[in-house]
Amino acid sequence: xTGPAPIVKTGIGDAGQGWSxxxxxxxxxxxxxxNAATWPTAVAMREKEFGIWNExxxxxxxxxxxxxxxxxxxxxxxRGEVVALLGKNRxxxxxxxxAAQALGAMxxxxxxxxxxxxxxxxxxxTKAVAVLAEDEEQVDKLLEIAxxxxxxRHIVYFDPRGMRKYHDRRLISADALxxxxxxxxxxxxxxxxxxxxxGRGDDVAILCTTSGTTANPKLAMLQGxxxxxxxxxxxxxxxxxxxxxxxxxxxxPWIMEQIYVLGQPLICRNxxxxxxxxxxxxxxxREIGPHFVLLAPRMWEAIAAEVRxxxxxxxxxxxxMFDWGMKLGMRALDRGRRSRLADLILFAALRDRIGFTYLKxxxxxxxxxxxxxxxxxxxxxxxxxxxxxxxxxxxxxxVHRAGDIDFxxxxxxxxxxxxxxxxxxxxxxxxxxxxxxxxxxxxxxxxEASLAEMLDGGWLKTGDAGYIKPENGxxxxxxxxxxxxxxxTGVRFSPQFIENKLKFSPFIAEAVILGADRPFLxxxxxxxxxxxxxxxxNRGIAFTNFTNLACHPEVYGLLQRxxxxxxxxxxxxxxxxxxxxxxxxxxxDDGELTRTRKVRRGVIAERYGEIIxxxxxxxxxxxxxxxxxxxxxxxxxxxxxxxxVTLATAPARPAQAAEWERAE
Numbered sequence: 221x222t223g224p225a226p227i228v229k230t231g232i233g234d235a236g237q238g239w240s241x242x243x244x245x246x247x248x249x250x251x252x253x254x255n256a257a258t259w260p261t262a263v264a265m266r267e268k269e270f271g272i273w274n275e276x277x278x279x280x281x282x283x284x285x286x287x288x289x290x291x292x293x294x295x296x297x298x299r300g301e302v303v304a305l306l307g308k309n310r311x312x313x314x315x316x317x318x319a320a321q322a323l324g325a326m327x328x329x330x331x332x333x334x335x336x337x338x339x340x341x342x343x344x345x346t347k348a349v350a351v352l353a354e355d356e357e358q359v360d361k362l363l364e365i366a367x368x369x370x371x372x373r374h375i376v377y378f379d380p381r382g383m384r385k386y387h388d389r390r391l392i393s394a395d396a397l398x399x400x401x402x403x404x405x406x407x408x409x410x411x412x413x414x415x416x417x418x419g420r421g422d423d424v425a426i427l428c429t430t431s432g433t434t435a436n437p438k439l440a441m442l443q444g445x446x447x448x449x450x451x452x453x454x455x456x457x458x459x460x461x462x463x464x465x466x467x468x469x470x471x472x473p474w475i476m477e478q479i480y481v482l483g484q485p486l487i488c489r490n491x492x493x494x495x496x497x498x499x500x501x502x503x504x505x506r507e508i509g510p511h512f513v514l515l516a517p518r519m520w521e522a523i524a525a526e527v528r529x530x531x532x533x534x535x536x537x538x539x540x541m542f543d544w545g546m547k548l549g550m551r552a553l554d555r556g557r558r559s560r561l562a563d564l565i566l567f568a569a570l571r572d573r574i575g576f577t578y579l580k581x582x583x584x585x586x587x588x589x590x591x592x593x594x595x596x597x598x599x600x601x602x603x604x605x606x607x608x609x610x611x612x613x614x615x616x617x618x619v620h621r622a623g624d625i626d627f628x629x630x631x632x633x634x635x636x637x638x639x640x641x642x643x644x645x646x647x648x649x650x651x652x653x654x655x656x657x658x659x660x661x662x663x664x665x666x667x668e669a670s671l672a673e674m675l676d677g678g679w680l681k682t683g684d685a686g687y688i689k690p691e692n693g694x695x696x697x698x699x700x701x702x703x704x705x706x707x708x709t710g711v712r713f714s715p716q717f718i719e720n721k722l723k724f725s726p727f728i729a730e731a732v733i734l735g736a737d738r739p740f741l742x743x744x745x746x747x748x749x750x751x752x753x754x755x756x757x758n759r760g761i762a763f764t765n766f767t768n769l770a771c772h773p774e775v776y777g778l779l780q781r782x783x784x785x786x787x788x789x790x791x792x793x794x795x796x797x798x799x800x801x802x803x804x805x806x807x808x809d810d811g812e813l814t815r816t817r818k819v820r821r822g823v824i825a826e827r828y829g830e831i832i833x834x835x836x837x838x839x840x841x842x843x844x845x846x847x848x849x850x851x852x853x854x855x856x857x858x859x860x861x862x863x864x865v866t867l868a869t870a871p872a873r874p875a876q877a878a879e880w881e882r883a884e
Contacts, residue, residue: 239487242452246421246445249285249322251486253416256282262462262489265311268496268504276311278489284312286412288319288394290401292350293411295374295392299324299418302346302427306330306339306362307354309468309494312378312394314481316352321425321444323415328427328439329473331815332358333808340365341436346427346664347371352394355379363388421445427664428475430611431814439664440475440611450614450658451483453636457619458581458605462489464511465578469501469519474816475615476585476607480514506575513582517589517720518817520604522748523574524596525726529751532758541565549599558601567601576602583607585616586816588697590720591627598625606630608697612680613637614658618695629694639695640679641687648687651701653679703821705736711793713741715821718796721789725782726751730806730813732824733796734832742835743799744828745779746770746806752778767858770801780865787867798835800864802828804848831862840864 240258245251255264260279267274276284297303303320305313305327317327328346330339332354339361343351349371353359359377366372366388377383378394404411425444429437460466466485470477481492490512495504505513515523531542545566552559571577582597585607597604607616608630618639620631633639637656644650655678662670685704686697698704699714706712715733722731722743729748735741747770756763756775763769779801787795806812811823825832834842842862847855 239452239455240489242445242448242487246448247321247416247419247423248318248425248444248448248482248486249289249416250419251448252278252282252285252318255486255489259462259489263491264485264489265314265492265494266508267311267494268500271496273493273507281311281315284315285318285322286405287398287401288312288316288352289322289415290404290412291397291399292319292325292374292401293323293415294400294404295350295397297323297325297350297374299415301325301350302328302348304328304330304343304346304348304351305353305472306332306334306351306358307378308332309470309472309477309481310354310378311494313352313354313472314492316376317426317482321419322412324419324423326424326427326441329429329471329478331471331473334815335809336361336365340368342429342439343369343372346439350374350376352376352378356382359383359386359391366390419444421448424661426478428478428611429473429815431816431818438666438669440660441662441664442614442658442660446658446661447478447614448483448487450617450634450636450656451479452487453634453657454479454616454619455484455488457621457634458583460484460488460490460512464488464490464580465493465508466490466512466514467493467495467501467505467508467510469495469498469505470514470516470586471815474586475609475611476514479615480512502574506573509575509578511578511580513576513579515582515584516586516817517584517593518587520584520589520597521593521723524593524724525748525751527570527574528726529754532755546599549601550595553595553599562599563601567599570600571602579603581605581622583616583619585609587818588699588716588720590724592721592724594627596724598627608695610654610680610682612660613654613656614660617654617656617658624692626689626692626694629689629696631695632693633695638679639688642681644687648690649685649698650687652682652684652686652695652697654682655679707735707741707793708737708739709793711735711741713794718743718786718790718794719819721786722783725785727755727778727782730819732806732819732821734835738836740797741794742832743783743796744802744824744831744835745783745799746802746804747775747779749805766805767803767860770803771860771862773863776801776863776865780867784867796867798864798866800831800835800842800862803844803846803858803860803862835864838866840866 240251240254245254256278261277263275264278264281265276303325305316320327351362353362353375362375374392375390376392376394376397380393422443424441426442427439428442429439466480468481485492493508495501531539545562548559548562582602582604605620608618609616617634617637618631639654641650642653683701684697685699685701686695688695699716703715718733719731722728727748728745730746732744749766752775753769761774769775783796783799808815812820831842844862845859847857
């Protein structure tokens with residue numbers, strides 16, 4: 221097919237080249253086969269390895285998917301079974317996922333950094349029959365829990381380094397699997413094409429884990445055809461063209477990376493680029509010069525913090541230029557335009573430095589991004605847009621449109637989505653309820669939750685509180701309904717809103733706001749070690765590790781000034797009265813955060829119960845005797861005292877987007 225697909229005649233086309241027709245080719249593998257037949261030599265993916273970008277065409281991708289699929293078929297994988305994937309973002313992950321779907325199996329993505337017990341739970345729950353693993357590290361994790369998952373028949377590894385010492389009968393290298401597939405193709409010619417033809421758009425293609433902020437994650441069942449139609453709606457809201465570059469850095473098990481790496485590229489044929497390592501992400505991104513990026517709020521916060529921290533080492537002249545450029549940019553932003561002078565003296569160089577010179581659109585999702593960080597990048601000329609959605613609704617279904625940015629909102633709904641606010645209060649705030657074309661067909665092996673807990677007449681109850689602005693139709697998300705809190709004095713507040721304001725500081729990596737059923741608001745803060753340590757070194761402050769640095773009086777003074785800046789923008793009743801600096805970072809491995817970096821407030825309340833109690837007991841020092849477990853399994857004991865700072869109340873100043881002051 222070479223012309224625009226009929227379904228997009230009223231949408232935004234792609235410069236006359238056309239988007240692939242998701243009505244005719246209604247599964248991922250069918251669409252891949254169509255692209256390989258129609259544009260065989262066009263680049264579909266790049267992967268950086270040993271400093272070299274390796275390219276894969278659509279024809280290459282189909283060849284790899286066919287070989288893996290036939291290899292799995294030769295090993296007995298059948299329609300309706302579950303094939304799991306575990307490892308980094310790599311082309312072979314995408315090929316393995318589509319290979320499983322080509323056979324009618326369901327793919328299950330597992331987070332690379334998931335602990336063995338998390339992997340065991342998901343594999344046992346789904347009765348997965350095969351796991352496509354990246355390397356020795358992931359194989360070790362799987363063999364550790366293999367006895368708990370008797371359904372696993374095959375563990376396929378793609379990186380053979382270090383694997384000679386392993387002799388488990390379930391292990392097979394990717395090369396050996398493909399060789400089996402080649403023999404199978406000779407024995408049963410046409411098998412792959414026949415299996416592709418059996419696939420239907422209503423088949424469940426993806427099992428996608430929910431965030432699991434309160435318990436084990438549920439698995440949303442997403443149908444391939446419905447998912448692709450929703451991706452098409454996304455493209456009509458935020459168009460991409462064949463050949464546009466996207467850099468994949470967020471975990472592939474996350475629903476939004478599934479959209480950006482599988483769904484959208486299959487339709488519009490943009491190029492997906494895989495970085496070499498997480499540590500090389502920014503350098504690799506600069507080499508590619510992407511047209512589109514999707515980053516989590518924590519990554520946008522980290523980039524903003526890094527930009528501002530570099531000013532600490534800059535000359536006085538450069539610092540003044542930075543401050544002046546930011547003021548010009550903010551003033552222009554408030555008038556709904558960009559400052560050409562600020563672009564000339566500051567922003568063009570900044571965008572080039574972080575690889576954003578060619579950006580057409582950038583997105584953030586998975587959690588709320590503070591308005592201050594949002595404004596920072598908009599002033600810089602980065603076309604950042606908020607998105608909002610849930611796994612159950614195939615990811616995002618709202619976005620800011622070009623030229624229609626509202627810093628308090630998450631934009632407007634796609635053309636396949638409907639929104640409403642249930643049980644609104646006098647201010648119009650209630651529960652956000654939504655539905656769209658990509659909506660899940662239930663939770664895997666959990667019909668009770670599918671029908672009784674989540675669905676209401678075909679709508680999904682999101683559990684989020686928000687409202688729709690009458691003047692522009694934008695959706696404003698306030699917080700999780702269960703997380704909205706009230707102090708014992710009757711003050712209503714959103715912890716997430718205040719936390720995001722705190723995290724705009726380059727020195728704050730994470731924050732947890734307390735105050736539910738308490739007399740006042742307090743905060744537990746994690747320093748951003750990479751930047752606070754640089755700040756300390758520049759001032760000759762000696763420290764040995766995270767805990768030692770976080771306890772230093774001068775660091776407390778620095779963070780107190782940051783908290784006071786935020787307090788000045790808040791109503792008096794919602795200001796932070798007391799805070800302390802935690803002795804460790806909050807960690808997903810400890811259950812304190814989800815894999816998408818959302819705070820698990822129940823775990824925090826339980827784990828830090830004594831510290832929280834001491835804050836509200838008006839104690840100035842809190843003794844800590846705890847054991848910290850590192851990712852490699854090693855532990856260390858921490859004995860220290862945490863200081864609790866009581867802040868003086870001060871008259872409110874007008875809220876500001878940011879204060880471009882250098883910490884003294």
